[in-house]
Amino acid sequence: MVRADYLVLCAASTDQTEHLLDERRIALLPPGSYVFNVGRGNLLDEQALVQALQSGRIKGAGLDVTTIEPLPQDHVLWTLDNVLITPHASGLSPSDPHQVFSLFLKNLGLYLQNKPLINCVDFARTY
Known part of the structure; x- marks a missing residue:
């Protein structure tokens, strides 16, 4: 992390x-880096990030997700010029509905054949 100009979570x-990215790890990033x-x-x-952004240690941040969604209108992140906030949509594309339906149909066929499904959540791993 000490050489990362850009860190993507x-x-x-x-x-x-x-x-995972807390105050201690933010301090390991080089001054002027982006998160x-x-x-x-x-x-x-987020509190540690806000402090690093306000002090200039972190030059900027792009957040597609926040701890609380939607982010409250009075949250300090909205006031920072060096932050870009998007509405939890970074993974979306126009083809998503078709892909979701296609995956559903594949899984339905597998389910009816009593075969393992695609993209199942592993509850032991929590994802």
């Missing part, structure tokens, strides 16, 4: 990944 939300979170809101300690 895209992990699943688990007990092990909560505040992007397209994974889950709780991967990032």
Whole structure:
């Protein structure tokens, strides 16, 4: 992390990944780096990020997810010029409905054949 000019968080939300990027790890990033979170809101300690953004240690951030969604209108992140916030839509595309329906049909066929399904959640891993 000490050489990362850009850090992108895209992990699943688990007990092990909560505040994966916290104050200590933010301090390891080089001054002037950028942080992007397209994974889950709780991967990032937002208060620590706000402090780093306000101090200039982190030059900018892009957040497609936040701890609370939708982000309250009075949240300090909205006031920062060095933050871009998007509406939890970074993974969406016009072809999504077709892909979702296609996956459903594949899984329905597998289910009816009593075969393992595609893209199942592993509850032991929590994703």
